[in-house]
Amino acid sequence: xxxxxxxxxxxxxxxxxxxxxxxxxxxxxxxxxxxxxxxxxxxxxxxxxxxxxxxxxxxxxxxxxxxxxxxxxxxxxxxxxxxxxxxxxxxxxxxxxxxxxxxxxxxxxxxxxxxxxxxxxxxxxxxxxxxxxxxxxxxxxxxxxxxxxxxxxxxxxxxxxxxxxxxxxxxxxxxxxxxxxxxxxxxxxxxxxxxxxxxxxxxxxxxxxxxxxxxxxxxxxxxxxxxxxxxxxxxxxxxxxxxxxxxxxxxxxxxxxxxxxxxxxxxxxxxxxxxxxxxxxxxxxxxxxxxxxxxxxxxxxxxxxxxxxxxxxxxxxxxxxxxxxxxxxxxxxxxxxxxxxxxxxxxxxxxxxxxxxxxxxxxxxxxxxxxxxxxxxxxxxxxxxxxxxxxxxxxxxxxxxxxxxxxxxxxxxxxxxxxxxxxxxxxx
Numbered sequence: 001x002x003x004x005x006x007x008x009x010x011x012x013x014x015x016x017x018x019x020x021x022x023x024x025x026x027x028x029x030x031x032x033x034x035x036x037x038x039x040x041x042x043x044x045x046x047x048x049x050x051x052x053x054x055x056x057x058x059x060x061x062x063x064x065x066x067x068x069x070x071x072x073x074x075x076x077x078x079x080x081x082x083x084x085x086x087x088x089x090x091x092x093x094x095x096x097x098x099x100x101x102x103x104x105x106x107x108x109x110x111x112x113x114x115x116x117x118x119x120x121x122x123x124x125x126x127x128x129x130x131x132x133x134x135x136x137x138x139x140x141x142x143x144x145x146x147x148x149x150x151x152x153x154x155x156x157x158x159x160x161x162x163x164x165x166x167x168x169x170x171x172x173x174x175x176x177x178x179x180x181x182x183x184x185x186x187x188x189x190x191x192x193x194x195x196x197x198x199x200x201x202x203x204x205x206x207x208x209x210x211x212x213x214x215x216x217x218x219x220x221x222x223x224x225x226x227x228x229x230x231x232x233x234x235x236x237x238x239x240x241x242x243x244x245x246x247x248x249x250x251x252x253x254x255x256x257x258x259x260x261x262x263x264x265x266x267x268x269x270x271x272x273x274x275x276x277x278x279x280x281x282x283x284x285x286x287x288x289x290x291x292x293x294x295x296x297x298x299x300x301x302x303x304x305x306x307x308x309x310x311x312x313x314x315x316x317x318x319x320x321x322x323x324x325x326x327x328x329x330x331x332x333x334x335x336x337x338x339x340x341x342x343x344x345x346x347x348x349x350x351x352x353x354x355x356x357x358x359x360x361x362x363x364x365x366x367x368x369x370x371x372x373x374x375x376x377x378x379x380x381x382x383x384x385x386x387x388x389x390x391x392x393x394x395x396x397x398x399x400x401x402x403x404x405x406x407x408x409x410x411x412x413x414x415x416x417x418x419x420x421x422x423x424x425x426x427x428x
Contacts, residue, residue: 120409203358222270
């Protein structure tokens with residue numbers, strides 16, 4: 001296997017830059033560059049030299065002996081001064097060694113997966129952690145990276161294997177004088193796993209929203225002050241405002257961090273009947289996005305009816321508090337009246353929604369769990385037909401086990417790997 005190397009920190013000038021080396025030649029190469037290596041997991045100050053022995057830089061050399069390293073291989077990190085020239089000189093020097101090459105995108109993490117230092121769900125958690133922009137995203141990604149989701153899946157897998165083994169034991173001893181009825185134990189296992197799967201499937205949608213960001217749509221009639229409200233919430237002129245009704249034709253989006261949650265605010269076209277073809281298209285888009293949003297803020301007068309039905313968690317406020325200061329629950333993007341209260345209400349509502357989040361964060365997770373639950377439901381149906389069909393039930397259970405194994409990368413995920421690792425930087 002090649003020894004790979006890459007800059008593990010962001011490109012460009014910095015206080016410190018880290019170059020990572022991993023593979024069978026890592027220690028040999030690092031020793032040639034810097035002299036005798038310190039003990040594993042201990043950093044020491046060394047002079048990094050080129051092929052002529054001329055110093056390139058003086059920095060920390062930190063070795064990790066495999067398998068006790070991120071990749072499971074021998075790894076050395078060179079902590080250099082963050083000069084572009086220094087990093088480039090070290091990378092060029094490393095490329096001169098036979099058997100060493102620059103790493104592909106995500107190759108360090110891929111080796112960690114291949115060497116069973118991480119499962120596939122943890123790899124995805126690491127990718128999400130690197131991309132995390134909010135506190136909620138960080139916590140969620142860390143839960144996956146630390147193995148909580150993998151442990152949960154492994155528990156389900158072990159339970160289903162146990163159930164299948166009980167059924168197969170009954171088949172093997174079907175001709176014995178003392179048959180054992182395993183149905184109660186098997187049924188209890190299936191009910192427990194199905195219940196946990198249902199809970200995790202339900203929570204996966206919310207977990208996805210935490211990862212991708214919640215959408216909050218501002219809806220109302222033309223000139224209700226939606227664009228002005230969006231600008232006030234965003235703290236900048238994100239949308240064009242005008243006295244002319246129907247100014248907003250397309251969706252205007254603003255990304256925010258509310259209470260540690262990623263939130264995208266949507267300013268939509270004013271909802272009304274119109275003969276203007278372009279405005280009608282904007283209204284249709286507005287209704288579509290509003291229907292798909294996680295939360296809607298309705299800017300409406302008390303007796304006003306809109307072509308979008310309110311949901312229990314939606315927020316309704318009276319528009320133009322600057323013109324109707326006596327109205328309760330009124331808001332104004334011009335005077336900022338009610339803005340803080342609205343932000344707090346949106347934050348509380350989304351926090352309540354996020355409380356139901358599961359550990360599964362991706363569509364493929366949900367699909368695999370749904371398929372595994374479908375297998376379990378089918379087994380429960382088959383068991384009602386008696387011992388004669390236990391062999392069918394056992395095979396159905398094994399199909400469910402394979403679905404769960406795909407979640408953590410044990411089987412059937414090769415076609416996913418290139419896509420997953422392409423999102424990583426070269427040094428990760």
